[in-house]
Amino acid sequence: MSINRAVIEVESLGVAIDGNHILHDITFEVQGGEFLAILGHNGSGKSTLIRTLLGLQRHTGSVSLFGTPQNEFRSWQRIGYLSQDNDHTTGVPSSVEEVVLSGTMAKHRWFGWPTRSEKHQAHDLIERVGLGAHIRRPVSQLSGGQRQRARIARALIGAPELIIMDEPTVGVDAQSLEILNQILAEEIQRGASIVMVTHELGIVRNLVNRTITLEAGKICDTCDNVMDLHAASLRDHYEEHHADSHSESDAHHVPEHDVRPVVAEGPLQ
Protein backbone atom coordinates (compact mmCIF):
# COMPACT_ATOMS: atom_id res chain seq x y z
CA MET A 1 0.00 0.00 0.00
CA SER A 2 1.44 3.35 -1.03
CA ILE A 3 1.01 5.46 2.07
CA ASN A 4 1.93 9.16 1.91
CA ARG A 5 2.74 9.11 -1.76
CA ALA A 6 0.56 10.81 -4.34
CA VAL A 7 -1.93 8.35 -5.81
CA ILE A 8 -3.56 11.04 -7.96
CA GLU A 9 -1.81 14.07 -9.43
CA VAL A 10 -3.89 16.46 -11.50
CA GLU A 11 -2.39 19.53 -13.11
CA SER A 12 -4.07 22.23 -15.19
CA LEU A 13 -6.91 19.87 -16.09
CA GLY A 14 -9.52 21.14 -18.49
CA VAL A 15 -12.55 19.43 -20.04
CA ALA A 16 -14.79 20.71 -22.81
CA ILE A 17 -17.83 18.80 -24.01
CA ASP A 18 -19.44 19.89 -27.29
CA GLY A 19 -17.64 23.21 -27.02
CA ASN A 20 -18.80 23.86 -23.44
CA HIS A 21 -16.01 24.21 -20.91
CA ILE A 22 -16.98 21.97 -18.00
CA LEU A 23 -13.71 22.03 -16.05
CA HIS A 24 -11.02 24.73 -16.04
CA ASP A 25 -7.49 24.66 -14.72
CA ILE A 26 -8.00 22.03 -12.04
CA THR A 27 -4.89 21.18 -10.04
CA PHE A 28 -4.76 18.98 -6.96
CA GLU A 29 -3.17 15.86 -5.50
CA VAL A 30 -4.42 12.98 -3.41
CA GLN A 31 -1.88 11.38 -1.12
CA GLY A 32 -1.77 7.71 -0.16
CA GLY A 33 -4.14 6.98 2.72
CA GLU A 34 -5.95 10.29 2.31
CA PHE A 35 -9.74 10.78 2.14
CA LEU A 36 -10.57 13.67 -0.18
CA ALA A 37 -14.15 14.86 -0.59
CA ILE A 38 -15.05 16.83 -3.70
CA LEU A 39 -17.97 19.11 -2.92
CA GLY A 40 -20.14 21.25 -5.15
CA HIS A 41 -23.67 21.71 -6.35
CA ASN A 42 -25.29 20.10 -9.39
CA GLY A 43 -23.56 21.06 -12.61
CA SER A 44 -20.37 22.20 -10.90
CA GLY A 45 -18.37 19.51 -12.71
CA LYS A 46 -17.84 17.00 -9.88
CA SER A 47 -18.89 13.89 -11.77
CA THR A 48 -17.05 15.03 -14.89
CA LEU A 49 -13.91 15.36 -12.77
CA ILE A 50 -14.35 11.80 -11.49
CA ARG A 51 -14.95 10.49 -15.00
CA THR A 52 -11.85 12.30 -16.19
CA LEU A 53 -9.70 10.82 -13.45
CA LEU A 54 -10.85 7.38 -14.58
CA GLY A 55 -10.08 8.01 -18.23
CA LEU A 56 -13.72 8.18 -19.30
CA GLN A 57 -13.49 11.76 -20.50
CA ARG A 58 -11.08 13.49 -22.90
CA HIS A 59 -9.20 16.34 -21.31
CA THR A 60 -6.34 18.79 -21.50
CA GLY A 61 -3.67 19.05 -18.83
CA SER A 62 -2.22 16.04 -17.05
CA VAL A 63 -3.58 13.29 -14.83
CA SER A 64 -1.30 10.73 -13.18
CA LEU A 65 -2.45 7.67 -11.27
CA PHE A 66 0.05 6.09 -8.88
CA GLY A 67 2.80 8.09 -10.57
CA THR A 68 1.91 6.87 -14.07
CA PRO A 69 0.44 9.15 -16.72
CA GLN A 70 -3.20 8.16 -17.05
CA ASN A 71 -2.93 7.24 -20.75
CA GLU A 72 -0.22 4.71 -19.84
CA PHE A 73 -1.91 3.44 -16.70
CA ARG A 74 -3.06 -0.19 -16.95
CA SER A 75 -3.32 -1.35 -13.31
CA TRP A 76 -7.03 -0.60 -13.07
CA GLN A 77 -7.44 -3.32 -10.44
CA ARG A 78 -5.71 -0.90 -8.03
CA ILE A 79 -8.74 1.38 -8.30
CA GLY A 80 -12.25 0.61 -7.04
CA TYR A 81 -14.98 2.70 -8.65
CA LEU A 82 -18.45 3.27 -7.29
CA SER A 83 -20.48 4.66 -10.17
CA GLN A 84 -23.80 6.41 -9.85
CA ASP A 85 -26.86 4.18 -9.92
CA ASN A 86 -28.09 3.31 -13.36
CA ASP A 87 -31.37 1.55 -13.92
CA HIS A 88 -30.86 -2.20 -13.71
CA THR A 89 -34.53 -3.02 -13.38
CA THR A 90 -34.83 -4.15 -17.00
CA GLY A 91 -32.78 -6.55 -19.07
CA VAL A 92 -31.61 -9.94 -17.87
CA PRO A 93 -31.73 -10.54 -14.09
CA SER A 94 -28.32 -10.18 -12.44
CA SER A 95 -27.75 -11.57 -8.96
CA VAL A 96 -25.95 -9.66 -6.22
CA GLU A 97 -23.11 -12.20 -6.41
CA GLU A 98 -22.72 -11.69 -10.17
CA VAL A 99 -22.72 -7.91 -9.87
CA VAL A 100 -20.07 -7.98 -7.13
CA LEU A 101 -17.93 -10.47 -9.05
CA SER A 102 -18.07 -8.28 -12.14
CA GLY A 103 -15.72 -6.00 -10.17
CA THR A 104 -12.97 -8.58 -10.75
CA MET A 105 -13.02 -7.87 -14.48
CA ALA A 106 -10.48 -5.08 -13.91
CA LYS A 107 -8.12 -8.01 -13.38
CA HIS A 108 -9.56 -10.27 -16.09
CA ARG A 109 -10.09 -7.61 -18.73
CA TRP A 110 -9.45 -9.78 -21.78
CA PHE A 111 -10.12 -13.29 -20.59
CA GLY A 112 -10.67 -15.37 -17.48
CA TRP A 113 -13.31 -16.17 -14.92
CA PRO A 114 -13.40 -15.12 -11.26
CA THR A 115 -11.17 -17.39 -9.20
CA ARG A 116 -12.24 -19.33 -6.13
CA SER A 117 -10.50 -16.85 -3.83
CA GLU A 118 -12.25 -13.98 -5.59
CA LYS A 119 -15.58 -15.73 -5.02
CA HIS A 120 -14.74 -16.10 -1.32
CA GLN A 121 -13.81 -12.45 -1.21
CA ALA A 122 -17.07 -11.49 -2.92
CA HIS A 123 -19.06 -13.50 -0.39
CA ASP A 124 -17.21 -11.84 2.49
CA LEU A 125 -17.86 -8.39 1.05
CA ILE A 126 -21.53 -9.19 0.47
CA GLU A 127 -21.76 -10.16 4.15
CA ARG A 128 -19.93 -6.98 5.16
CA VAL A 129 -22.43 -4.81 3.32
CA GLY A 130 -25.31 -6.70 4.92
CA LEU A 131 -26.59 -8.45 1.80
CA GLY A 132 -25.72 -12.01 2.79
CA ALA A 133 -29.38 -13.00 2.76
CA HIS A 134 -29.80 -11.60 -0.76
CA ILE A 135 -26.70 -13.01 -2.44
CA ARG A 136 -28.67 -14.91 -5.11
CA ARG A 137 -31.39 -12.31 -5.49
CA PRO A 138 -31.54 -10.14 -8.64
CA VAL A 139 -30.35 -6.60 -7.90
CA SER A 140 -33.47 -5.33 -9.67
CA GLN A 141 -35.51 -6.62 -6.72
CA LEU A 142 -33.47 -4.74 -4.12
CA SER A 143 -34.14 -1.32 -2.67
CA GLY A 144 -32.03 1.65 -3.81
CA GLY A 145 -29.90 1.46 -0.67
CA GLN A 146 -29.31 -2.26 -1.08
CA ARG A 147 -28.31 -1.81 -4.73
CA GLN A 148 -25.85 0.85 -3.61
CA ARG A 149 -24.39 -1.57 -1.08
CA ALA A 150 -23.96 -4.18 -3.82
CA ARG A 151 -22.07 -1.59 -5.88
CA ILE A 152 -19.93 -0.71 -2.87
CA ALA A 153 -18.98 -4.39 -2.55
CA ARG A 154 -18.19 -4.46 -6.28
CA ALA A 155 -15.91 -1.42 -5.88
CA LEU A 156 -14.06 -3.01 -2.98
CA ILE A 157 -13.39 -6.44 -4.44
CA GLY A 158 -9.67 -6.98 -4.94
CA ALA A 159 -8.85 -4.63 -2.03
CA PRO A 160 -8.11 -1.59 -4.24
CA GLU A 161 -5.57 0.97 -3.07
CA LEU A 162 -7.68 3.85 -4.34
CA ILE A 163 -11.48 4.01 -4.05
CA ILE A 164 -13.31 6.59 -6.16
CA MET A 165 -16.99 7.14 -5.38
CA ASP A 166 -19.51 9.23 -7.27
CA GLU A 167 -22.35 10.45 -5.05
CA PRO A 168 -22.55 7.30 -2.91
CA THR A 169 -25.01 8.79 -0.44
CA VAL A 170 -27.71 9.99 -2.84
CA GLY A 171 -31.07 8.29 -2.29
CA VAL A 172 -29.65 5.91 0.29
CA ASP A 173 -31.47 4.89 3.47
CA ALA A 174 -30.06 5.40 6.96
CA GLN A 175 -28.97 1.77 7.38
CA SER A 176 -27.03 1.82 4.13
CA LEU A 177 -25.39 5.12 5.10
CA GLU A 178 -24.30 3.61 8.39
CA ILE A 179 -22.86 0.59 6.58
CA LEU A 180 -21.07 2.87 4.10
CA ASN A 181 -19.53 4.81 6.97
CA GLN A 182 -18.39 1.62 8.69
CA ILE A 183 -16.91 0.17 5.49
CA LEU A 184 -15.04 3.36 4.62
CA ALA A 185 -13.59 3.54 8.13
CA GLU A 186 -12.31 -0.02 7.68
CA GLU A 187 -10.86 0.80 4.26
CA ILE A 188 -9.04 3.83 5.67
CA GLN A 189 -7.70 1.61 8.43
CA ARG A 190 -6.46 -0.75 5.71
CA GLY A 191 -4.57 2.17 4.15
CA ALA A 192 -6.76 2.82 1.12
CA SER A 193 -7.06 6.31 -0.36
CA ILE A 194 -10.57 7.57 -0.98
CA VAL A 195 -11.95 10.21 -3.30
CA MET A 196 -15.64 10.91 -2.88
CA VAL A 197 -17.84 13.25 -4.89
CA THR A 198 -20.78 14.39 -2.85
CA HIS A 199 -23.25 17.17 -2.25
CA GLU A 200 -22.74 16.86 1.46
CA LEU A 201 -20.28 15.18 3.76
CA GLY A 202 -23.06 13.91 6.00
CA ILE A 203 -22.28 10.74 7.85
CA VAL A 204 -18.68 10.42 6.57
CA ARG A 205 -17.60 13.89 7.69
CA ASN A 206 -15.56 12.46 10.54
CA LEU A 207 -13.50 10.38 8.10
CA VAL A 208 -12.63 13.11 5.59
CA ASN A 209 -9.13 14.65 5.68
CA ARG A 210 -9.56 17.33 3.07
CA THR A 211 -12.20 18.86 0.83
CA ILE A 212 -12.11 20.73 -2.42
CA THR A 213 -15.17 22.60 -3.61
CA LEU A 214 -15.97 23.02 -7.28
CA GLU A 215 -18.01 25.82 -8.68
CA ALA A 216 -18.66 26.38 -12.37
CA GLY A 217 -15.90 23.91 -13.20
CA LYS A 218 -13.19 25.53 -11.09
CA ILE A 219 -11.79 24.75 -7.69
CA CYS A 220 -13.18 27.62 -5.67
CA ASP A 221 -12.12 26.41 -2.27
CA THR A 222 -9.79 23.94 -0.62
CA CYS A 223 -10.04 22.98 3.00
CA ASP A 224 -7.02 21.11 4.38
CA ASN A 225 -6.98 19.42 7.73
CA VAL A 226 -10.74 19.24 8.06
CA MET A 227 -10.32 17.06 11.14
CA ASP A 228 -8.48 19.77 13.00
CA LEU A 229 -10.95 22.51 12.30
CA HIS A 230 -13.85 23.35 14.52
CA ALA A 231 -17.30 23.83 13.15
CA ALA A 232 -17.35 27.54 13.89
CA SER A 233 -14.15 28.16 11.95
CA LEU A 234 -15.43 26.03 9.09
CA ARG A 235 -18.64 28.01 9.07
CA ASP A 236 -16.64 31.25 8.92
CA HIS A 237 -14.44 29.72 6.24
CA TYR A 238 -17.41 28.85 4.02
CA GLU A 239 -19.34 32.01 4.68
CA GLU A 240 -16.30 34.10 3.80
CA HIS A 241 -15.82 32.19 0.58
CA HIS A 242 -19.54 32.15 -0.09
CA ALA A 243 -19.74 35.93 0.14
CA ASP A 244 -16.95 36.13 -2.43
CA SER A 245 -18.66 33.78 -4.79
CA HIS A 246 -21.96 35.68 -4.43
CA SER A 247 -20.27 38.85 -5.45
CA GLU A 248 -18.90 37.07 -8.54
CA SER A 249 -22.06 35.42 -9.72
CA ASP A 250 -25.36 34.62 -8.11
CA ALA A 251 -25.87 31.90 -10.68
CA HIS A 252 -23.07 29.95 -9.03
CA HIS A 253 -24.58 30.10 -5.56
CA VAL A 254 -23.70 27.04 -3.48
CA PRO A 255 -26.86 25.80 -1.76
CA GLU A 256 -26.80 25.72 1.99
CA HIS A 257 -27.14 21.94 2.11
CA ASP A 258 -23.84 21.59 0.31
CA VAL A 259 -21.93 22.75 3.33
CA ARG A 260 -24.38 22.09 6.15
CA PRO A 261 -22.83 18.83 7.36
CA VAL A 262 -19.42 20.42 7.55
CA VAL A 263 -20.68 23.19 9.79
CA ALA A 264 -22.73 20.99 12.10
CA GLU A 265 -22.71 21.90 15.76
CA GLY A 266 -19.63 21.02 17.77
CA PRO A 267 -16.13 20.17 16.71
CA LEU A 268 -15.60 17.80 13.85
CA GLN A 269 -14.38 14.41 14.92
Next chain:
Amino acid sequence: MSILSYSFMQMAIVAAIVTGLTAPAVGTFIVQRRLALLGDGLGHVALTGVALGLLTGTSPLTTAIIVAIVGAIVIELLRTYAKTSGDIALAMLFYGGIAGGVLLTNLAGDSAATLNRYLFGSITTMSSSDLTLVVVLGAIVLSVSLALSPQFFAFCHDENHARASGVPTRVYGMLIAVLAAVTIAVSMRTVGLLLVSALMVMPVAAAQQLRPSFRGTHMLSMAFGLISAVAGLLISASIDAQPGPTIVLVAMAIFAAAAATRGVVSFRRPKEAIGG
Protein backbone atom coordinates in the same frame (compact mmCIF):
# COMPACT_ATOMS: atom_id res chain seq x y z
CA MET B 1 -39.87 -44.20 -44.44
CA SER B 2 -39.32 -41.67 -41.62
CA ILE B 3 -38.67 -38.08 -42.63
CA LEU B 4 -35.60 -38.21 -40.39
CA SER B 5 -33.95 -40.66 -42.78
CA TYR B 6 -33.69 -37.99 -45.48
CA SER B 7 -30.26 -36.39 -45.61
CA PHE B 8 -31.70 -32.87 -46.09
CA MET B 9 -33.70 -33.34 -42.89
CA GLN B 10 -30.66 -34.60 -40.97
CA MET B 11 -28.71 -31.56 -42.15
CA ALA B 12 -31.61 -29.31 -41.19
CA ILE B 13 -31.70 -30.80 -37.67
CA VAL B 14 -27.97 -30.18 -37.22
CA ALA B 15 -28.46 -26.59 -38.41
CA ALA B 16 -31.43 -26.20 -36.05
CA ILE B 17 -29.33 -27.42 -33.10
CA VAL B 18 -26.63 -24.87 -33.96
CA THR B 19 -29.19 -22.08 -34.38
CA GLY B 20 -31.11 -23.03 -31.25
CA LEU B 21 -27.96 -22.87 -29.10
CA THR B 22 -26.22 -19.85 -30.63
CA ALA B 23 -29.15 -17.44 -31.03
CA PRO B 24 -29.97 -17.22 -27.28
CA ALA B 25 -26.29 -17.52 -26.32
CA VAL B 26 -25.66 -14.18 -28.05
CA GLY B 27 -29.21 -12.90 -27.53
CA THR B 28 -28.79 -12.86 -23.74
CA PHE B 29 -26.11 -10.18 -24.02
CA ILE B 30 -28.14 -8.23 -26.54
CA VAL B 31 -31.19 -8.25 -24.27
CA GLN B 32 -29.00 -7.18 -21.35
CA ARG B 33 -27.76 -4.23 -23.44
CA ARG B 34 -31.41 -3.37 -24.20
CA LEU B 35 -30.81 -3.87 -27.92
CA ALA B 36 -33.44 -6.56 -28.46
CA LEU B 37 -34.17 -5.28 -31.96
CA LEU B 38 -30.54 -5.45 -33.09
CA GLY B 39 -31.16 -8.94 -34.49
CA ASP B 40 -34.02 -7.64 -36.62
CA GLY B 41 -31.90 -4.82 -38.00
CA LEU B 42 -29.02 -7.14 -38.83
CA GLY B 43 -31.46 -9.61 -40.38
CA HIS B 44 -32.57 -6.92 -42.81
CA VAL B 45 -28.96 -6.09 -43.64
CA ALA B 46 -28.19 -9.77 -44.22
CA LEU B 47 -31.00 -9.71 -46.77
CA THR B 48 -28.92 -7.31 -48.83
CA GLY B 49 -26.09 -9.83 -48.53
CA VAL B 50 -28.33 -12.61 -49.84
CA ALA B 51 -29.35 -10.45 -52.78
CA LEU B 52 -25.71 -9.65 -53.44
CA GLY B 53 -25.01 -13.39 -53.59
CA LEU B 54 -27.88 -13.88 -56.06
CA LEU B 55 -26.61 -10.99 -58.18
CA THR B 56 -23.01 -12.16 -58.28
CA GLY B 57 -23.73 -15.87 -58.46
CA THR B 58 -21.89 -16.64 -55.23
CA SER B 59 -23.18 -18.41 -52.14
CA PRO B 60 -25.89 -16.21 -50.53
CA LEU B 61 -24.87 -17.58 -47.13
CA THR B 62 -21.30 -16.32 -47.51
CA THR B 63 -22.32 -12.89 -48.78
CA ALA B 64 -25.00 -12.63 -46.07
CA ILE B 65 -22.38 -13.31 -43.38
CA ILE B 66 -19.99 -10.71 -44.80
CA VAL B 67 -22.63 -8.00 -45.25
CA ALA B 68 -24.17 -8.66 -41.83
CA ILE B 69 -20.75 -8.33 -40.17
CA VAL B 70 -20.14 -5.05 -42.01
CA GLY B 71 -23.60 -3.86 -40.90
CA ALA B 72 -22.84 -4.81 -37.28
CA ILE B 73 -19.59 -2.86 -37.36
CA VAL B 74 -21.29 0.16 -38.90
CA ILE B 75 -24.05 0.21 -36.29
CA GLU B 76 -21.54 0.03 -33.46
CA LEU B 77 -19.46 2.82 -35.00
CA LEU B 78 -22.59 4.93 -35.40
CA ARG B 79 -23.59 4.32 -31.80
CA THR B 80 -20.10 5.00 -30.46
CA TYR B 81 -18.71 7.81 -32.56
CA ALA B 82 -21.56 9.49 -34.44
CA LYS B 83 -23.61 10.02 -31.26
CA THR B 84 -26.50 8.33 -33.02
CA SER B 85 -28.98 6.80 -30.61
CA GLY B 86 -29.42 3.03 -30.77
CA ASP B 87 -32.95 3.14 -32.16
CA ILE B 88 -32.05 5.54 -34.99
CA ALA B 89 -29.03 3.43 -35.96
CA LEU B 90 -31.30 0.36 -35.95
CA ALA B 91 -33.91 2.12 -38.08
CA MET B 92 -31.23 2.88 -40.66
CA LEU B 93 -30.35 -0.82 -40.75
CA PHE B 94 -34.00 -1.80 -41.20
CA TYR B 95 -34.71 0.53 -44.09
CA GLY B 96 -31.34 0.31 -45.81
CA GLY B 97 -31.25 -3.48 -45.52
CA ILE B 98 -34.69 -4.19 -46.96
CA ALA B 99 -34.29 -1.58 -49.72
CA GLY B 100 -30.89 -2.93 -50.74
CA GLY B 101 -32.12 -6.51 -50.65
CA VAL B 102 -35.14 -5.95 -52.89
CA LEU B 103 -33.24 -3.70 -55.31
CA LEU B 104 -30.32 -6.10 -55.76
CA THR B 105 -32.69 -9.06 -56.14
CA ASN B 106 -34.51 -7.21 -58.92
CA LEU B 107 -31.20 -6.39 -60.58
CA ALA B 108 -30.32 -10.10 -60.38
CA GLY B 109 -33.45 -10.81 -62.42
CA ASP B 110 -35.27 -12.49 -59.55
CA SER B 111 -38.52 -11.39 -57.98
CA ALA B 112 -38.86 -10.36 -54.35
CA ALA B 113 -40.59 -13.71 -53.83
CA THR B 114 -37.16 -15.34 -54.26
CA LEU B 115 -36.18 -13.84 -50.96
CA ASN B 116 -39.05 -15.64 -49.22
CA ARG B 117 -37.04 -18.76 -48.43
CA TYR B 118 -34.34 -16.65 -46.82
CA LEU B 119 -36.84 -14.57 -44.88
CA PHE B 120 -38.67 -17.47 -43.25
CA GLY B 121 -36.29 -20.41 -43.59
CA SER B 122 -36.17 -23.33 -45.98
CA ILE B 123 -34.74 -26.66 -44.96
CA THR B 124 -34.55 -28.11 -48.46
CA THR B 125 -32.19 -25.48 -49.81
CA MET B 126 -29.19 -26.22 -47.60
CA SER B 127 -26.10 -27.72 -49.19
CA SER B 128 -23.50 -29.75 -47.33
CA SER B 129 -20.97 -26.94 -47.75
CA ASP B 130 -23.52 -24.54 -46.24
CA LEU B 131 -23.95 -26.91 -43.30
CA THR B 132 -20.20 -27.12 -42.75
CA LEU B 133 -20.00 -23.32 -42.65
CA VAL B 134 -22.99 -23.14 -40.28
CA VAL B 135 -21.48 -25.68 -37.87
CA VAL B 136 -18.00 -24.14 -37.87
CA LEU B 137 -19.23 -20.58 -37.41
CA GLY B 138 -21.84 -21.69 -34.86
CA ALA B 139 -19.14 -23.45 -32.82
CA ILE B 140 -16.99 -20.31 -32.89
CA VAL B 141 -19.91 -18.08 -31.83
CA LEU B 142 -20.87 -20.44 -29.01
CA SER B 143 -17.27 -20.81 -27.77
CA VAL B 144 -16.62 -17.06 -27.72
CA SER B 145 -19.98 -16.32 -26.05
CA LEU B 146 -19.32 -18.78 -23.25
CA ALA B 147 -15.60 -18.12 -22.81
CA LEU B 148 -16.01 -14.34 -22.57
CA SER B 149 -19.26 -14.51 -20.62
CA PRO B 150 -17.88 -12.75 -17.47
CA GLN B 151 -16.37 -9.92 -19.53
CA PHE B 152 -19.51 -9.56 -21.65
CA PHE B 153 -21.63 -9.52 -18.51
CA ALA B 154 -19.55 -6.78 -16.87
CA PHE B 155 -19.78 -4.74 -20.06
CA CYS B 156 -23.50 -5.28 -20.68
CA HIS B 157 -24.54 -4.81 -17.05
CA ASP B 158 -22.76 -1.50 -16.42
CA GLU B 159 -20.76 -0.17 -19.36
CA ASN B 160 -19.62 2.89 -17.43
CA HIS B 161 -18.16 0.85 -14.60
CA ALA B 162 -16.59 -1.62 -17.04
CA ARG B 163 -14.82 1.20 -18.90
CA ALA B 164 -13.56 2.63 -15.64
CA SER B 165 -12.17 -0.82 -14.81
CA GLY B 166 -10.12 -0.84 -17.99
CA VAL B 167 -12.39 -3.38 -19.71
CA PRO B 168 -12.08 -2.84 -23.49
CA THR B 169 -15.75 -1.95 -23.90
CA ARG B 170 -15.51 -0.82 -27.52
CA VAL B 171 -13.93 -4.11 -28.50
CA TYR B 172 -16.59 -6.09 -26.63
CA GLY B 173 -19.43 -3.97 -28.05
CA MET B 174 -18.13 -4.62 -31.52
CA LEU B 175 -17.53 -8.30 -30.83
CA ILE B 176 -21.07 -8.88 -29.53
CA ALA B 177 -22.52 -7.13 -32.59
CA VAL B 178 -20.35 -9.24 -34.91
CA LEU B 179 -21.34 -12.45 -33.09
CA ALA B 180 -24.98 -11.44 -33.53
CA ALA B 181 -24.41 -10.82 -37.23
CA VAL B 182 -22.81 -14.22 -37.75
CA THR B 183 -25.58 -15.92 -35.74
CA ILE B 184 -28.25 -14.28 -37.87
CA ALA B 185 -26.59 -15.23 -41.13
CA VAL B 186 -26.07 -18.86 -40.15
CA SER B 187 -29.67 -19.07 -38.93
CA MET B 188 -31.27 -17.94 -42.15
CA ARG B 189 -31.76 -21.46 -43.53
CA THR B 190 -33.61 -22.68 -40.48
CA VAL B 191 -35.55 -19.87 -38.86
CA GLY B 192 -35.13 -17.21 -41.57
CA LEU B 193 -33.76 -13.68 -41.48
CA LEU B 194 -37.00 -11.99 -40.45
CA LEU B 195 -37.69 -14.30 -37.53
CA VAL B 196 -34.23 -15.12 -36.23
CA SER B 197 -34.38 -12.16 -33.89
CA ALA B 198 -37.30 -13.86 -32.12
CA LEU B 199 -35.05 -16.82 -31.37
CA MET B 200 -32.47 -14.45 -29.90
CA VAL B 201 -34.97 -12.78 -27.60
CA MET B 202 -37.87 -15.10 -26.74
CA PRO B 203 -35.91 -17.94 -25.10
CA VAL B 204 -34.14 -15.29 -23.00
CA ALA B 205 -37.47 -13.74 -22.04
CA ALA B 206 -38.76 -17.19 -21.08
CA ALA B 207 -35.66 -18.13 -19.09
CA GLN B 208 -35.63 -14.92 -17.08
CA GLN B 209 -39.10 -15.78 -15.83
CA LEU B 210 -37.59 -18.77 -14.05
CA ARG B 211 -34.01 -17.82 -13.16
CA PRO B 212 -32.86 -14.99 -10.84
CA SER B 213 -29.31 -14.81 -12.18
CA PHE B 214 -27.63 -13.87 -15.44
CA ARG B 215 -25.78 -17.16 -15.77
CA GLY B 216 -28.88 -19.21 -14.98
CA THR B 217 -30.86 -17.25 -17.56
CA HIS B 218 -28.08 -17.64 -20.11
CA MET B 219 -27.92 -21.43 -19.77
CA LEU B 220 -31.69 -21.99 -19.60
CA SER B 221 -32.29 -19.74 -22.62
CA MET B 222 -29.94 -21.94 -24.66
CA ALA B 223 -31.93 -25.01 -23.61
CA PHE B 224 -35.18 -23.27 -24.58
CA GLY B 225 -33.67 -22.16 -27.89
CA LEU B 226 -32.57 -25.71 -28.66
CA ILE B 227 -36.01 -27.13 -27.89
CA SER B 228 -37.75 -24.42 -29.92
CA ALA B 229 -35.55 -24.87 -32.99
CA VAL B 230 -35.63 -28.67 -33.12
CA ALA B 231 -39.31 -29.06 -32.16
CA GLY B 232 -40.33 -26.26 -34.53
CA LEU B 233 -38.36 -27.81 -37.37
CA LEU B 234 -39.93 -31.24 -36.85
CA ILE B 235 -43.42 -29.78 -36.65
CA SER B 236 -42.87 -27.75 -39.83
CA ALA B 237 -41.65 -30.84 -41.66
CA SER B 238 -44.66 -32.86 -40.53
CA ILE B 239 -47.17 -30.23 -41.68
CA ASP B 240 -45.15 -29.19 -44.76
CA ALA B 241 -44.71 -25.56 -43.67
CA GLN B 242 -41.76 -23.22 -43.54
CA PRO B 243 -39.71 -23.80 -40.37
CA GLY B 244 -39.29 -20.18 -39.24
CA PRO B 245 -42.85 -19.51 -38.13
CA THR B 246 -43.26 -22.86 -36.35
CA ILE B 247 -39.94 -22.41 -34.49
CA VAL B 248 -41.02 -18.96 -33.32
CA LEU B 249 -44.46 -20.23 -32.28
CA VAL B 250 -42.86 -23.00 -30.20
CA ALA B 251 -40.61 -20.38 -28.58
CA MET B 252 -43.71 -18.30 -27.82
CA ALA B 253 -45.42 -21.31 -26.27
CA ILE B 254 -42.38 -21.91 -24.04
CA PHE B 255 -42.44 -18.26 -22.99
CA ALA B 256 -46.16 -18.51 -22.16
CA ALA B 257 -45.55 -21.65 -20.11
CA ALA B 258 -42.63 -20.04 -18.26
CA ALA B 259 -44.63 -16.89 -17.51
CA ALA B 260 -47.56 -18.98 -16.27
CA THR B 261 -45.24 -21.06 -14.08
CA ARG B 262 -43.77 -17.93 -12.58
CA GLY B 263 -47.24 -16.55 -11.98
CA VAL B 264 -48.33 -19.69 -10.16
CA VAL B 265 -45.16 -19.79 -8.05
CA SER B 266 -45.49 -16.10 -7.15
CA PHE B 267 -49.14 -16.60 -6.23
CA ARG B 268 -48.34 -19.53 -3.93
CA ARG B 269 -45.27 -17.92 -2.35
CA PRO B 270 -45.94 -14.39 -1.12
CA LYS B 271 -43.13 -11.99 -1.91
CA GLU B 272 -40.46 -11.69 0.74
CA ALA B 273 -40.26 -8.26 2.19
CA ILE B 274 -37.13 -6.49 1.06
CA GLY B 275 -35.73 -4.47 3.90
CA GLY B 276 -34.02 -1.18 3.41
